[in-house]
Amino acid sequence: xxxxxxxxxxxxxxxxxxxxxxxxxxxxxxxxxxxxxxxxxxxxxxxxxxxxxxxxxxxxxxxxxxxxxxxxxxxxxxxxxxxxxxxxxxxxxxxxxxxxxxxxxxxxxxxxxxxxxxxxxxxxxxxxxxxxxxxxxxxxxxxxxxxxxxxxxxxxxxxxxxxxxxxxxxxxxxxxxxxxxxxxxxxxxxxxxxxxxxxxxxxxxxxxxxxxxxxxxxxxxxxxxxxxxxxxxxxxxxxxxxxxxxxxxxxxxxxxx
Amino acid sequence: xxxxxxxxxxxxxxxxxxxxxxxxxxxxxxxxxxxxxxxxxxxxxxxxxxxxxxxxxxxxxxxxxxxxxxxxxxxxxxxxxxxxxxxxxxxxxxxxxxxxxxxxxxxxxxxxxxxxxxxxxxxxxxxxxxxxxxxxxxxxxxxxxxxxxxxxxxxxxxxxxxxxxxxxxxxxxxxxxxxxxxxxxxxxxxxxxxxxxxxxxxxxxxxxxxxxxxxxxxxxxxxxxxxxxxxxxxxxxxxxxxxxxxxxxxxxxxxxxxxxxxxxxxxxxxxxxxxxxxxxxxxxxxxxxxxxxxxxxxxxxxxxxxxxxxxxxxxxxxxxxxxxxxxxxxxxxxxxxxxxxxxxxxxxxxxxxxxxxxxxxxxxxxxxxxxxxx
Numbered sequence: 001x002x003x004x005x006x007x008x009x010x011x012x013x014x015x016x017x018x019x020x021x022x023x024x025x026x027x028x029x030x031x032x033x034x035x036x037x038x039x040x041x042x043x044x045x046x047x048x049x050x051x052x053x054x055x056x057x058x059x060x061x062x063x064x065x066x067x068x069x070x071x072x073x074x075x076x077x078x079x080x081x082x083x084x085x086x087x088x089x090x091x092x093x094x095x096x097x098x099x100x101x102x103x104x105x106x107x108x109x110x111x112x113x114x115x116x117x118x119x120x121x122x123x124x125x126x127x128x129x130x131x132x133x134x135x136x137x138x139x140x141x142x143x144x145x146x147x148x149x150x151x152x153x154x155x156x157x158x159x160x161x162x163x164x165x166x167x168x169x170x171x172x173x174x175x176x177x178x179x180x181x182x183x184x185x186x187x188x189x190x191x192x193x194x195x196x197x198x199x200x201x202x203x204x205x206x207x208x209x210x211x212x213x214x215x216x217x218x219x220x221x222x223x224x225x226x227x228x229x230x231x232x233x234x235x236x237x238x239x240x241x242x243x244x245x246x247x248x249x250x251x252x253x254x255x256x257x
Numbered sequence: 258x259x260x261x262x263x264x265x266x267x268x269x270x271x272x273x274x275x276x277x278x279x280x281x282x283x284x285x286x287x288x289x290x291x292x293x294x295x296x297x298x299x300x301x302x303x304x305x306x307x308x309x310x311x312x313x314x315x316x317x318x319x320x321x322x323x324x325x326x327x328x329x330x331x332x333x334x335x336x337x338x339x340x341x342x343x344x345x346x347x348x349x350x351x352x353x354x355x356x357x358x359x360x361x362x363x364x365x366x367x368x369x370x371x372x373x374x375x376x377x378x379x380x381x382x383x384x385x386x387x388x389x390x391x392x393x394x395x396x397x398x399x400x401x402x403x404x405x406x407x408x409x410x411x412x413x414x415x416x417x418x419x420x421x422x423x424x425x426x427x428x429x430x431x432x433x434x435x436x437x438x439x440x441x442x443x444x445x446x447x448x449x450x451x452x453x454x455x456x457x458x459x460x461x462x463x464x465x466x467x468x469x470x471x472x473x474x475x476x477x478x479x480x481x482x483x484x485x486x487x488x489x490x491x492x493x494x495x496x497x498x499x500x501x502x503x504x505x506x507x508x509x510x511x512x513x514x515x516x517x518x519x520x521x522x523x524x525x526x527x528x529x530x531x532x533x534x535x536x537x538x539x540x541x542x543x544x545x546x547x548x549x550x551x552x553x554x555x556x557x558x559x560x561x562x563x564x565x566x567x568x569x570x571x572x573x574x575x576x577x578x579x580x581x582x583x584x585x586x587x588x589x590x591x592x593x594x595x596x597x598x599x600x601x602x603x604x605x606x607x608x609x610x611x612x613x614x615x616x617x618x619x620x621x622x623x624x625x626x627x628x629x630x631x
Contacts, residue, residue, distance in 0.1 A: 206417075207413070207414055211414070218415055218418065219419065219420055220409070220418070221421075222419065222420060222421035223422065232420070235420040235421070235422075236420070238420060238425075239418070239420045250427065251428050
C-alpha cells in the first residue's frame with residue numbers, strides 16, 4: 001500500500017503514521033524491522049480504519065524526549081490514540097509491536113477492547129529464541145518460506161538504525177518480568193498468534209500469555225516462522241480478521257467458511 | 258525380543274470372491290459378526306496369557322478384510338480385558354480422520370489402560386481413500402499436519418487454535434489427556450524408503466509389513482536410522498517391528514497345510530477387491546510421491562500373491578512351521594534386520610480358531626522361551 005505519511009505533534013515529539021480504510025479503528029504496532037504495510041494490513045484495512053504509527057526512532061524519525069523503555073513508549077502511543085484515533089479501538093502488534101501493545105493494554109486499559117499479538121517479543125523465558133547478528137541466520141529464523149519474503153526497500157544502514165531504535169526502547173531485554181507480572185491485569189480480549197516453526201519466539205511465550213491474560217486465545221499458524229504473515233498470509237489474515245470482526249464469537253465457525 | 262499379537266478380524270463367511278471395492282454387504286450377518294467379535298476379542302485377551310507383549314489391531318473400511326472400522330473401540334475393550342499387555346493401535350488412518358478426535362480417543366485408551374497405549378499413526382493403504390472420499394494426493398501432507406495437531410493436543414497446557422493447510426480448529430483442549438508423559442509411544446508404518454524417511458522425523462517405532470525381500474527391508478531400516486539420526490533420535494532394536502502372517506503347529510507339515518488353505522481365502526476373497534482398488538488409486542494419483550514406489554507397492558502385492566508359501570517364508574513375509582522352525586525363522590530375520598519386535602497375525606483368512614489358539618500356546622511354551630532374551 002502506497003499511503004501518505006501524516007504527522008502529529010505529541011508532548012514528547014512528532015509522531016508519523018499512516019491511516020487507511022473505514023470501520024472500527026485498529027492500531028497496528030510494527031515489528032523491530034520497521035513499518036510494513038503488507039497483505040495483513042491490507043486485509044485488516046478492508047474492514048477497519050487502520051492506523052499504523054511509526055515508533056519514534058524508526059525509519060529516521062526522531063526519538064521522543066521521554067524515550068527509555070517500553071512503558072514510556074506505550075504512554076506515547078496512548079497519547080497518539082487519544083489524540084488521533086479519539087475512541088476506544090483494537091490493537092495489533094507483531095513481535096516488538098506485540099510487546100508494545102501489551103504494555104499499552106496494561107497501563108491504559110481504557111483505550112483497548114481487543115488485541116492481536118503476533119508472535120510477541122519481550123517474554124522469552126531464559127533467553128530462549130531471539131534474533132542473532134548474522135543476517136543469513138536472521139533470514140532463516142524469520143522465514144519458513146523465504147521465497148515469499150518481499151524485497152527489502154531499506155538499505156543495510158537503515159535496517160541497522162531500526163535495530164538500534166528497537167534496542168533503545170527494549171534495552172535488549174529477553175524477558176520483561178514486570179510485564180509478565182502484570183498480565184493478569186490485562187482487560188482487552190487477546191488473541192495470541194504463534195507460528196509452528198517460529199525459532200525467534202518460543203512456544204512458551206504463547207502459553208504464558210494464554211495462561212495469564214484472563215480473556216485470551218492462542219492460535220498456531222501451521223508452517224509459519226516468525227514472519228508469520230509473510231510465511232502464511234492467508235492463514236494469518238483469516239484468523240486475525242475473524243477475531244477483529246467477530247470478537248468472542250470468532251471461535252464459532254461461519255456457515256460459509 | 259518382544260512380540261505382538263495382531264488381529265485383522267476378518268469376515269470368514271464369503272463364498273464368492275467379490276469383484277469390486279467396496280464390497281457389497283448384502284450377505285452381512287450381524288449375528289455372525291457378534292460371534293466373530295467375541296471370538297476375536299477372546300483371542301486377543303488370551304494373547305496376554307500367552308506372553309505376548311502387545312495386543313494389536315488396525316483400521317479398515319468397506320471390506321470383509323477386517324471388521325475393524327474403528328480399532329479404538331477394540332482398544333478400549335482390551336484395556337479392560339488385559340492387565341499388562343500394551344494396547345497397540347496400528348493404527349488409526351490419520352489423514353482420513355479428525356485429528357482431534359484421534360487425540361481424544363487415544364488419550365481415553367491410554368488412561369483406561371493405565372498408560373498401555375501404543376499410538377499408531379498410519380497413512381493407510383491406498384484404497385481406504387476411496388472409502389472416506391479423501392484425495393490420496395494429500396495423504397502425506399495431511400498426515401504430517403495431523404500428527405502435529407495430535408501431539409500438541411496431548412502435550413499443550415493451555416487451549417489452542419490451529420490454522421493449517423488441511424485443518425482449522427478454533428480452540429482445542431482435550432479431556433482426558435494421555436496417561437503417558439510427554440505422550441504415548443508412537444508407531445508409524447515404514448514399508449518403503451519414503452515412509453521410513455518420513456517416520457525418522459519423529460521419536461517413533463516403525464512397523465514393516467508385506468516384507469517381500471529382506472535386503473530391501475534392511476535398506477528401509479537403514480533409511481529410517483539415518484533419518485532418525487538427522488532428527489536427533491538414535492534407534493534401537495525396539496524401534497523396529499516386523500509384521501508376519503504366522504502359523505505355529507506341532508509339525509512343519511501341519512502348519513504349512515493350514516497356512517496354504519488360509520491364504521487361499523485371504524488372497525482370493527479378502528484381498529482381491531481392494532488390490533484392484535489400490536491399483537486404481539496408485540496409478541491415478543501421487544499417493545506415493547516417488548512413482549517408482551507406487552509401482553513397487555503394486556508389484557510387491559502381486560509378488561507376494563504369486564509366490565509359493567515356501568517362497569514367502571524364505572522372503573520373510575510369513576512365519577510358518579513347528580515352534581522350533583519358527584524360532585529359526587525369527588532368528589534369521591532378526592539377524593538380517595536387527596528388529597527387536599515381531600508382530601504376528603495368526604488369524605489369517607479362514608485359519609481355524611482352534612489352530613490359532615493352539616499356535617498361541619505353542620508360542621508361549623516353545624517359541625517365546627527361546628527368544629525372550631535373544
